[in-house]
Amino acid sequence: MASKTKKAQLDVQAQLEQVENQFQTLQILNEEGEVVNESAMPDLSDEQLQELMTRMVYTRILDQRSISLNRQGRLGFYAPTAGQEASQLASQFALEKEDFILPGYRDVPQLIWHGLPLYQAFLFSRGHFKGNQMPEGVNVISPQIIIGAQYIQTAGVALGMKKRGAKSVAITYTGDGGASQGDFYEGINFAGAFKAPAIFIVQNNRFAISTPVEKQSAAKTIAQKAVAAGIPGIQVDGMDPLAVYAAVKDARERAVNGEGPTLIETLTYRYGPHTMAGDDPTRYRTSDLDSEWEKKDPLVRFRKFLENKGIWNEEKENEVIARAKDEIKEAIKLADAEPQQKVTDLISNMFEELPSNLKEQYEIYAAKESK
Numbered sequence: 001m002a003s004k005t006k007k008a009q010l011d012v013q014a015q016l017e018q019v020e021n022q023f024q025t026l027q028i029l030n031e032e033g034e035v036v037n038e039s040a041m042p043d044l045s046d047e048q049l050q051e052l053m054t055r056m057v058y059t060r061i062l063d064q065r066s067i068s069l070n071r072q073g074r075l076g077f078y079a080p081t082a083g084q085e086a087s088q089l090a091s092q093f094a095l096e097k098e099d100f101i102l103p104g105y106r107d108v109p110q111l112i113w114h115g116l117p118l119y120q121a122f123l124f125s126r127g128h129f130k131g132n133q134m135p136e137g138v139n140v141i142s143p144q145i146i147i148g149a150q151y152i153q154t155a156g157v158a159l160g161m162k163k164r165g166a167k168s169v170a171i172t173y174t175g176d177g178g179a180s181q182g183d184f185y186e187g188i189n190f191a192g193a194f195k196a197p198a199i200f201i202v203q204n205n206r207f208a209i210s211t212p213v214e215k216q217s218a219a220k221t222i223a224q225k226a227v228a229a230g231i232p233g234i235q236v237d238g239m240d241p242l243a244v245y246a247a248v249k250d251a252r253e254r255a256v257n258g259e260g261p262t263l264i265e266t267l268t269y270r271y272g273p274h275t276m277a278g279d280d281p282t283r284y285r286t287s288d289l290d291s292e293w294e295k296k297d298p299l300v301r302f303r304k305f306l307e308n309k310g311i312w313n314e315e316k317e318n319e320v321i322a323r324a325k326d327e328i329k330e331a332i333k334l335a336d337a338e339p340q341q342k343v344t345d346l347i348s349n350m351f352e353e354l355p356s357n358l359k360e361q362y363e364i365y366a367a368k369e370s371k
Contacts, residue, residue: 019227020220025267026247027237031296033304042246046311052093052241053306054320056085056299059109061324062118063272066125069332070276075125079106080272083239086298087203087266088173089113090241094248095171100139100157102150102172106203106270110173111140118327119334128341129349139168148178151187151200158196158261169255171199171248177208179225180216188263192229197255199248200263203238205270210284226263238266239296242305269293342369 028037035041044052063082069075081088084106092101092110101107101114108121115138124131124142132142144150154172161168178184179202191198202222206213219225226233232254236247244266251262271294273279306312343365347358354362 020224023221023223023233023235025235025237026243027240028242028246029240029301029305031301033301033306033308035305037243040243040246042242042249044242044245046309048093049306049309050311050316052090052245053299053302053312055089055093055113056241056302057317057320058324059085059089059112060299061321062109062112062328065325065328067272067276069122070125074332074336075122076127077105077275077277078125079275080270081106081109083269083271083293083297084203084205085109086241086244086302087201087238087268090244091171091173091201091248091264091266094245094252096168096252097137098139098166098168099252100141100161100168100170102141102154102157102170103143104147104150104173104175104178105143105145105275106175107173108143111138111143114138114140116140118331119338122332122335123338126335128335128338129345130338130341148174148181148183148187150174151178151181152183152190153187154198154200155187155191155194155196158191158198158255159194162194162196167256169197169199169252171201173201173203175208176202176204176206176213176216176222177211178202179204179222180208185225185229188226188229188231188261191261192231195258195260197258198261199251199255200261201248202263202265203268204265205268207270207274207281207284209274209279210281212284221265223263223265229263231261231263233263233265235265235267238268239293239298239301241298241302269296344369 026040028035028040030036060082063080066075066078067080070078088107088109092113101110103110112118112121120131134140150172154170158170161170188200204213204222208216221235223233223235234247237243247264251264254262273281303312344362347362
């Protein structure tokens with residue numbers, strides 16, 4: 001009996017290893033900007049490649065300036081994005097305008113490139129209600145603060161798209177810590193059961209705040225968690241913009257063709273702290289690990305690739321940097337010019353029709369604000 005039990009355990013372990021070995025990392029550009037997977041190369045024109053690089057450089061400058069503004073007390077909550085530009089921006093670049101983005105709190109850059117005015121992104125950071133009023137035709141929702149909750153919302157939005165017959169997708173993002181949440185499993189399972197046109201991205205930046213991914217799950221990859229939901233899963237080099245773009249483009253085509261959702265794990269790294277709210281990454285990350293991932297910088301490898309093609313140079317990059325600084329300066333002026341949020345603004349935006357207790361509070365604060 002004992003020998004049969006032992007054999008069954010070995011068989012189960014072999015099955016697990018067989019599943020895990022299916023999830024090889026998709027990479028197109030190596031760290032030197034060289035194409036190592038020609039067959040997976042996406043069909044992008046030189047102009048599109050330049051535009052993607054422009055967005056990545058711009059966003060790196062935006063991250064640097066946002067950190068400075070936060071330290072000056074001119075921004076509120078901020079989660080740094082440096083290192084994750086390929087994962088964030090190449091995925092958004094593969095979308096169409098009608099697609100819907102449901103972001104996590106680190107995913108403000110995708111919203112900006114999907115149409116959210118920069119000054120409103122700054123207002124969101126300050127907690128101002130106008131930072132959450134998305135312009136007409138910009139298909140995004142406010143960044144989700146509750147870890148993983150956007151996964152369930154995405155399943156619902158995607159199912160609504162399917163019921164309307166829309167040729168569009170709902171895409172969402174979380175980190176590796178988000179993949180440990182119950183909402184993560186419920187979202188991918190629901191979307192899989194109804195073949196909803198959703199794309200679920202897990203940006204595995206190795207640390208959920210300070211907890212390393214190895215302590216969050218016994219699974220070898222996050223991508224393999226798709227197996228339990230009966231949907232495709234893929235692991236991608238998240239520092240490689242071409243690989244990220246190709247994976248999301250393919251997932252989008254599958255979704256709009258009625259083939260259901262896809263789970264994409266992007267292997268990436270955030271160079272800064274988890275947020276600017278007191279996190280100190282030197283307490284849980286080694287300098288050797290930082291140095292290892294700095295060599296994989298998505299801007300460096302993509303710059304080398306474009307320079308080798310003769311379509312990018314220092315002059316072009318400096319123009320983007322200068323433009324980014326000018327536009328950021330103008331956007332923060334617009335945010336500063338917005339009237340400060342009042343308590344009555346907060347209360348009046350909570351419900352279409354205020355319940356009696358909030359009506360009372362509104363009247364109290366309205367009287368105070370009128371003085």
